[in-house]
Amino acid sequence: MRKPISVGYLETSVTSGQACHLVPRGTGVSPVSRMEDVAPMRAQSGCGEFPFRLDRTGQDVRATRRACGFTLIEILMVIVILGIAAIAVVPQMSSGADFQATSAARAIAVDLQYAQNQAIATQKRVRVLFDVDANTYFLLYYDPVTDTNTPIRHPINKGSYVVSFSNMRDYPNLKLVAASFGTDPFVEFDAIGAPVSPGGVRVQSGSASYSIVVTAITGKVTVTMDSSVSP
Numbered sequence: 001m002r003k004p005i006s007v008g009y010l011e012t013s014v015t016s017g018q019a020c021h022l023v024p025r026g027t028g029v030s031p032v033s034r035m036e037d038v039a040p041m042r043a044q045s046g047c048g049e050f051p052f053r054l055d056r057t058g059q060d061v062r063a064t065r066r067a068c069g070f071t072l073i074e075i076l077m078v079i080v081i082l083g084i085a086a087i088a089v090v091p092q093m094s095s096g097a098d099f100q101a102t103s104a105a106r107a108i109a110v111d112l113q114y115a116q117n118q119a120i121a122t123q124k125r126v127r128v129l130f131d132v133d134a135n136t137y138f139l140l141y142y143d144p145v146t147d148t149n150t151p152i153r154h155p156i157n158k159g160s161y162v163v164s165f166s167n168m169r170d171y172p173n174l175k176l177v178a179a180s181f182g183t184d185p186f187v188e189f190d191a192i193g194a195p196v197s198p199g200g201v202r203v204q205s206g207s208a209s210y211s212i213v214v215t216a217i218t219g220k221v222t223v224t225m226d227s228s229v230s231p
Contacts, residue, residue: 072121079114080155097173097206104165104174104203105210105223108137111163112187112214112221115139118152119189126152129186130179130201136164137176142188177202177209187214195219202226 112128118139119126125142127149139161140149151160165171181187181199188196198216202209209226 072117076114076117076121077155079110079117082110098208100171100174101203101205101208101210104171104205105212107163108201108203108212109221109223111137111139111161112212115152115187116189116193116219116221119191120193123191125188125190127186127188130176132176132179132185134164135166135174135176136162137179138162171205174203174205177204181214189219193219 115126115128118124122141125144127140127142128137129140129149130137139152141152142149151162153159154161165174165176179185179199179201181195182197184197184199187199190196194217195214198214200211200213202211204210211224211226213222213224214220215222
């Protein structure tokens with residue numbers, strides 16, 4: 001397989017040494033001499049056809065475009081998968097109550113970050129509503145015009161995005177102890193990912209207790225271990 005090497009406006013085949021002149025696509029004119037004349041082009045004269053577009057430095061623009069990062073949807077999917085892994089894997093490492101609290105705190109932190117990213121991606125207000133008594137929390141779209149909440153669809157199971165620790169066999173001792181964001185039991189992220197009211201959630205299992213805090217303005221989510229408490 002011949003490997004073309006681009007040098008300015010001249011492309012040469014390594015195997016044959018044959019010069020390949022660049023000409024405008026669809027024409028038979030001689031090589032161009034001005035950068036502004038370079039349109040989508042092809043290499044001819046025995047080297048095959050290689051459609052491309054050059055920038056002012058002589059680089060293939062398509063190659064630059066191909067060197068791109070991940071899409072926002074891909075990043076959101078990774079965040080969700082990490083949350084599921086935190087819920088499913090960590091408690092199985094030990095049956096101790098302390099690991100239940102660790103896993104739950106991480107899962108909540110991941111879902112808070114997911115909600116924040118959803119708000120940015122969709123340009124909608126997103127709430128994470130905590131029902132402490134039911135050991136459950138919900139991810140919701142909030143419409144301030146109609147003052148209504150709409151469940152967010154879980155990207156994996158396609159159902160409503162609801163996490164209920166009471167219905168998970170790996171969390172028999174876990175409790176949502178408190179959830180406070182200003183005067184509300186929910187945190188609401190606006191279209192730029194900032195929380196309307198900062199605050200936090202506390203989970204406890206046995207003697208282990210963790211606080212998950214959402215910082216004002218930036219919405220940064222942090223997890224900290226509280227002092228040991230009585231079970």
